[in-house]
Amino acid sequence: MEILASRVLFRPQDYARSVSFYRDQLGLAVAREYAGGTVFYAGQSLIEIAGHGSPAAGAPPFxxxxxxxxxxxxxxxxxxxxxxxxxxxxxxxxxxxxxxxxxxxxxxxxxxxxxxxxxxxxxxxxx
The missing domain is CATH 3.10.180.10 (2,3-Dihydroxybiphenyl 1,2-Dioxygenase, domain 1)
Structure with missing residues (x-):
């Protein structure tokens, strides 16, 4: 298997609060925004804050x-x-x-x- 790219994806309890934290409090630049999500630059990586989806039913909290x-x-x-x-x-x-x-x-x-x-x-x- 060849991995072409990766990013950390977070599905927070409060989307707006998390976007504000990464953008405003940490000062990360926005790489892209889409309906229901924001992706931030984090050095050579990306952090995506998703306002859609949820963890699988029965999965441990993460x-x-x-x-x-x-x-x-x-x-x-x-x-x-x-x-x-x-x-x-x-x-x-x-x-x-x-x-x-x-x-x-x-x-x-x-x-x-x-x-x-x-x-x-x-x-x-x-x-």
Whole structure:
């Protein structure tokens, strides 16, 4: 498996309070905003504060997830299954346009594997 990019994804109890904390209190620059979310620059990484979604039912309390971009989500899902990894949520296209699959690590941390479709805004050159 080849990981192309990653970011820390938080799904806070209070979206506005968390955005204010990262933007106003910590002073992080906004990398991009979308309906229901804000992504901040954090050195060579990104922190995404999402106002959508929620942790899986019954999952231990954990405010975020590890976002891992892959080239081919179906192939990644097959590869992980072949290694005995349980898929918490099958690969599917999300309302925000990304293809996502969820896996949970032994400590309950959500890993979100993502494939960015060719027509998604993340693929556009913004220069």
């Amino acid at each position: 405010p975020g997830a590890l976002w891992l971009q892959v080239r081919d989500l179906a192939a990644t899902q097959d590869e992980l299954r072949s290694r005995g990894v349980a898929i918490a949520r099958e690969a599917r296209r999300e309302p925000w346009g990304l293809h996502e699959m969820h896996v949970t690590d032994p400590d309950g941390v959500a890993l979100i594997f993502v494939q960015v479709p060719e027509d998604h805004p993340l693929r556009r050159d913004t220069r």
